[in-house]
Amino acid sequence: MSTLEIKGLxxxxxxxxxxxxxxxxxxxxxxxxxxxxxGAGKSTLSAVIMGKPGYTVHAGEVLLxxxxxxxxxxxxxxxxxxxxxxxxxxxxPGVGLADMxxxxxxxxxxxxxxxxxxxxxxxxxxxxxxxxxxxxxxVDLSGGEKKRNETLQLALLQPKFAILDELDSGLDIDALxxxxxxxxxxxxxxxxxxxxxxxxxxxxxxxxxxxxxDHVHILVKGRIVESGGPELADRLEIEGxxxxxxADAAPPAAPKKPSLDDLFAL
Amino acid sequence: xxxxxxxAVDPAAxxxxxxxxxPSPDQEVWRYSRIAELxxxxxxxxxxxxxxxxxxxxxxxxxxxxxxxxxxxxxxxxFDELNAAYQHTxxxxxxxxxxxxxxxxxxxxxxxxxxxxxxxxRLVIHGGQDSEFTVVERFESHPDxxxxxxPRLVLHAAQAARVSYLGINLLGDNVWQLGHQQATGxxxxxxxxxxxxxxxDYARVRxxxxxxxxxxxxKQIALYYADGHQMHDFRTLQDHxxxxxxxxxxxxxxxxxxxxxxxxxxxxxxxxxxGSVAYQTNRxxxxxxxxxxxxxxxxxxxxNEVKCSHASTVGPIDDEQRFYLESRGIPPxxxxxxxxxGFFDDVLSLLPVGGLRADLRTRVAAKLQRRLPxxxx
Numbered sequence: 001m002s003t004l005e006i007k008g009l010x011x012x013x014x015x016x017x018x019x020x021x022x023x024x025x026x027x028x029x030x031x032x033x034x035x036x037x038x039g040a041g042k043s044t045l046s047a048v049i050m051g052k053p054g055y056t057v058h059a060g061e062v063l064l065x066x067x068x069x070x071x072x073x074x075x076x077x078x079x080x081x082x083x084x085x086x087x088x089x090x091x092x093p094g095v096g097l098a099d100m101x102x103x104x105x106x107x108x109x110x111x112x113x114x115x116x117x118x119x120x121x122x123x124x125x126x127x128x129x130x131x132x133x134x135x136x137x138x139v140d141l142s143g144g145e146k147k148r149n150e151t152l153q154l155a156l157l158q159p160k161f162a163i164l165d166e167l168d169s170g171l172d173i174d175a176l177x178x179x180x181x182x183x184x185x186x187x188x189x190x191x192x193x194x195x196x197x198x199x200x201x202x203x204x205x206x207x208x209x210x211x212x213x214d215h216v217h218i219l220v221k222g223r224i225v226e227s228g229g230p231e232l233a234d235r236l237e238i239e240g241x242x243x244x245x246x247a248d249a250a251p252p253a254a255p256k257k258p259s260l261d262d263l264f265a266l
Numbered sequence: 267x268x269x270x271x272x273x274a275v276d277p278a279a280x281x282x283x284x285x286x287x288x289p290s291p292d293q294e295v296w297r298y299s300r301i302a303e304l305x306x307x308x309x310x311x312x313x314x315x316x317x318x319x320x321x322x323x324x325x326x327x328x329x330x331x332x333x334x335x336x337x338x339x340x341x342x343x344x345f346d347e348l349n350a351a352y353q354h355t356x357x358x359x360x361x362x363x364x365x366x367x368x369x370x371x372x373x374x375x376x377x378x379x380x381x382x383x384x385x386x387x388r389l390v391i392h393g394g395q396d397s398e399f400t401v402v403e404r405f406e407s408h409p410d411x412x413x414x415x416x417p418r419l420v421l422h423a424a425q426a427a428r429v430s431y432l433g434i435n436l437l438g439d440n441v442w443q444l445g446h447q448q449a450t451g452x453x454x455x456x457x458x459x460x461x462x463x464x465x466x467d468y469a470r471v472r473x474x475x476x477x478x479x480x481x482x483x484x485k486q487i488a489l490y491y492a493d494g495h496q497m498h499d500f501r502t503l504q505d506h507x508x509x510x511x512x513x514x515x516x517x518x519x520x521x522x523x524x525x526x527x528x529x530x531x532x533x534x535x536x537x538x539x540x541g542s543v544a545y546q547t548n549r550x551x552x553x554x555x556x557x558x559x560x561x562x563x564x565x566x567x568x569x570n571e572v573k574c575s576h577a578s579t580v581g582p583i584d585d586e587q588r589f590y591l592e593s594r595g596i597p598p599x600x601x602x603x604x605x606x607x608g609f610f611d612d613v614l615s616l617l618p619v620g621g622l623r624a625d626l627r628t629r630v631a632a633k634l635q636r637r638l639p640x641x642x643x
Binding site: 050053054074075084086090092093099101104107108137157 | 584585586587589590591592593594595596597598600601604605607608609610611612
């Protein structure tokens with residue numbers, strides 16, 4: 001059994017404070033959904049936990065079985081058992097899935113023997129076309145194919161905890177079901193590490209109909225304003241984010257992007 | 267010029283060369299180059315040691331035949347004249363209809379004995395009508411030798427011939443290379459001009475691909491990677507002279523430490539070359555803060571009804587790609603190796619000799635591993 005504890009996490013990006021004190025504890029096998037409107041800090045939370053460059057942590061800690069992930073570079077966080085399923089997985093031209101997985105295994109001291117067979121098995125399990133396995137990572141893949149690919153990697157790398165950053169975005173219903181079921185199976189794994197612990201970040205209820213959360217948290221303006229069971233998601237569906245204490249459904253005013261008009265001072 | 271080790275085969279060219287001044291970076295064609303550093307007088311012309319395999323009966327010995335094959339070659343500068351004067355020529359003529367399954371390999375070895383020498387190899391390749399073959403020219407040296415090599419390539423593809431050339435520069439860090447390649451493609455011919463440049467101190471290759479027969483097509487590709495104080499300098503011309511000709515170019519390079527690279531390319535579509543298609547892509551990775559790469563693409567389109575595009579980029583390893591791999595538990599140095607090898611993957615897969623890919627990937631990875639740590643400010 002493992003525990004992931006997020007304590008008093010305060011973080012900013014590009015000089016703007018986005019996370020204003022997040023507290024959350026996830027144990028092996030649990031599924032926590034974090035729901036929030038645009039701009040609430042959902043993606044920032046996943047980036048900060050995984051160690052994406054460009055984010056500054058001002059306070060708090062993220063403990064995985066007592067080890068503060070925030071003191072480690074991203075690759076060591078992954079080796080410690082943290083995994084991020086990205087909302088928009090990056091294209092890496094010329095690097096195949098098998099090459100990447102072989103290096104990821106080697107870096108963990110895992111044998112690559114039988115890796116190709118495991119990849120093929122997992123691909124079949126989530127209906128990821130075998131023909132796509134030889135493509136460069138995320139290059140020329142549809143939204144759904146990218147998410148299946150992400151889910152396949154999650155299944156093979158066997159982390160202790162995974163953050164699913166908007167797994168449902170860009171996903172058709174079949175892919176959503178395949179990916180959700182695979183994640184759910186991982187949470188029910190009864191191996192020595194216990195089941196996968198999941199933080200599922202989402203904007204919509206759709207994912208939660210497939211991936212059944214034990215806990216639902218509402219994130220607004222960089223704070224968890226309410227936590228509850230699955231019924232919270234149903235209430236949210238009816239009442240919207242406005243109903244929640246301190247909630248402000250309107251996204252924070254984003255800095256105005258320069259437009260073509262600005263170029264000519266129109 | 268210092269003491270001659272070899273006599274000019276063309277004394278008139280030697281005289282013309284002696285009367286010419288060295289080019290200067292003020293001339294547009296030598297812009298960004300390190301030509302001002304060259305002390306030509308400190309190098310004595312000498313014979314280059316060359317081995318040839320796979321050519322056998324295809325070698326042309328008769329000087330008058332060779333002269334015929336190089337008839338269309340143009341002389342641009344003092345180095346062309348010097349090559350004419352002191353050349354050591356390998357001429358290959360593949361007869362009409364002949365298809366060679368195995369590549370012809372020509373290797374120039376520069377040893378420590380060649381310290382202070384200038385070497386002028388010339389490679390003449392003629393592909394007869396409907397012939398098909400590949401020629402690999404390797405430039406190798408002792409790691410410590412200080413020498414100058416001024417190679418010339420004249421390649422002619424007759425009607426419907428399919429001729430591939432691959433030049434591989436594995437020279438030591440003190441060797442200068444000033445290369446010039448001229449390729450001509452007749453009607454419906456296909457030429458591939460590939461370069462791999464890993465070595466040299468200053469290594470420049472100019473490649474002129476001329477499409478003189480309608481329906482001809484040419485492709486130019488390059489993989490270059492400079493480290494330490496190396497500089498790689500490329501100048502390419504895709505010259506469409508006949509109608510409905512097509513050209514494609516993909517040059518990919520990396521620089522690290524304080525190394526430099528320059529790519530200058532021109533697509534020229536002449537008045538008569540209606541219906542032609544031309545593409546040009548140059549991408550550069552800068553792997554150290556002190557490294558520098560320049561990319562200068564140019565178009566000169568003199569007719570309508572053509573399709574043309576060019577693209578060029580210079581920049582460091584993409585942060586998103588690096589983070590993606592690191593988020594899977596891959597250490598930074600391995601992530602960078604994957605990204606850099608991945609960057610070169612498409613060029614490697616286009617090389618005409620597949621068997622060289624594994625070796626070249628190893629050399630690229632070794633070069634990355636030699637990268638100096640970031641300087642502490």
